Amino acid sequence: MSSAVRIEHVSKVYPRQTSLWRRVGAGQAVDGFQALNDVSLDIAQGEFFGLLGPNGAGKTSLIAILAGLSRATTGQVSICGYDVVSQFRASRRALGVVPQELVFDPFFTVRETLRIQSGYFGLRNNDDWIDEILENLGLTSKADDNMRALSGGMKRRVLVAQALVHRPPVIVLDEPTAGVDVDLRRTLWQFISRLNRMGHTILLTTHYLEEAEELCGRIAMLKAGRIVALDTTRALLAKVGGSRLVLHMGASGWPAGKSRTLDEKLVQRQDNRAVLRLDNSTELESLLAQVRTAGGIIDGIEVLPADLEDAFLNIMHGDSASASLEKAA
Numbered sequence: 493m494s495s496a497v498r499i500e501h502v503s504k505v506y507p508r509q510t511s512l513w514r515r516v517g518a519g520q521a522v523d524g525f526q527a528l529n530d531v532s533l534d535i536a537q538g539e540f541f542g543l544l545g546p547n548g549a550g551k552t553s554l555i556a557i558l559a560g561l562s563r564a565t566t567g568q569v570s571i572c573g574y575d576v577v578s579q580f581r582a583s584r585r586a587l588g589v590v591p592q593e594l595v596f597d598p599f600f601t602v603r604e605t606l607r608i609q610s611g612y613f614g615l616r617n618n619d620d621w622i623d624e625i626l627e628n629l630g631l632t633s634k635a636d637d638n639m640r641a642l643s644g645g646m647k648r649r650v651l652v653a654q655a656l657v658h659r660p661p662v663i664v665l666d667e668p669t670a671g672v673d674v675d676l677r678r679t680l681w682q683f684i685s686r687l688n689r690m691g692h693t694i695l696l697t698t699h700y701l702e703e704a705e706e707l708c709g710r711i712a713m714l715k716a717g718r719i720v721a722l723d724t725t726r727a728l729l730a731k732v733g734g735s736r737l738v739l740h741m742g743a744s745g746w747p748a749g750k751s752r753t754l755d756e757k758l759v760q761r762q763d764n765r766a767v768l769r770l771d772n773s774t775e776l777e778s779l780l781a782q783v784r785t786a787g788g789i790i791d792g793i794e795v796l797p798a799d800l801e802d803a804f805l806n807i808m809h810g811d812s813a814s815a816s817l818e819k820a821a
């Protein structure tokens with residue numbers, strides 16, 4: 493299948509005056525801040541692809557390059573075969589981007605906003621499709637409302653609608669569900685999944701890992717501008733394997749540093765909640781006993797299957813980063 497998005501050896505260095513230096517490699521320094529470092533990705537037409545990474549990993553920088561809003565310092569990017577620099581108009585036409593930030597013109601109504609956006613792509617008489625988008629995003633009753641009168645969640649729906657007016661074959665969503673209610677998430681994912689089934693390629697960045705796990709067939713993880721994992725969602729989950737033992741600790745808190753095994757098994761700790769790796773069910777009793785021996789008082793326990801969050805944490809903080817990198821290369 494041909495490429496929807498091809499990213500070849502892309503690096504991005506922001507000029508030095510706008511940010512701090514990041515040292516790379518063995519003591520080398522780049523003249524500026526290196527937000528992306530030799531990123532290569534090939535996303536096939538029809539994929540639902542997830543781009544994950546912690547804050548500042550470089551996701552938005554990569555999307556800005558795909559959209560032609562920013563230039564890669566080195567490397568090449570094409571959308572549906574069109575180079576984003578030398579064939580900007582064609583590549584931009586093939587792409588619909590839902591940006592992370594709420595940017596809109598407060599003086600227009602929702603429908604006017606979508607008509608103006610259609611005009612940018614030379615589309616007149618686009619009202620049938622605009623109506624369909626409005627309907628699918630639960631915006632029909634807001635069509636004649638002024639943009640400034642909409643709630644934050646409704647404005648986000650309009651941003652999604654704007655990205656879709658020209659029926660782009662590739663749709664990029666940069667954290668589309670940040671701060672939006674359950675209702676919009678469901679509506680949005682139903683619509684986007686339908687577009688994906690119709691053949692549109694979807695590239696999604698999100699911090700909601702359960703969304704990525706449910707929707708994305710393949711996932712790349714970025715860390716400090718580099719790809720540290722690239723695989724099918726199923727393979728990433730299989731790699732992490734096992735289950736998770738979630739312990740809700742009493743007033744004593746987690747007995748940190750009291751048992752080497754417990755320290756090694758600890759995946760995550762937040763307030764009085766500790767998550768341990770459970771490689772097989774026979775370990776359960778012994779781990780609970782070790783917590784008690786170490787002075788921990790357990791208020792509650794849960795055993796959960798490993799999920800994408802575990803894979804993410806392992807890759808971002810654990811030893812598997814290098815193994816995943818080898819696979820990604």
Ligand SMILES: Nc1ncnc2c1ncn2[C@@H]1O[C@H](COP(=O)(O)OP(=O)(O)OP(=O)(O)O)[C@@H](O)[C@H]1O
Nearest residue numbers: 506510511525527546547548549550551552553554
């Ligand atoms: N215009 C710029 N000038 C200098 N540095 C920048 C610029 N834009 C982004 N950066 C830096 O590049 C790094 C990557 O930022 P980017 O916004 O791409 O990350 P992100 O993965 O999208 O993060 P988030 O999940 O918080 O949205 C950050 O450290 C950021 O501060």
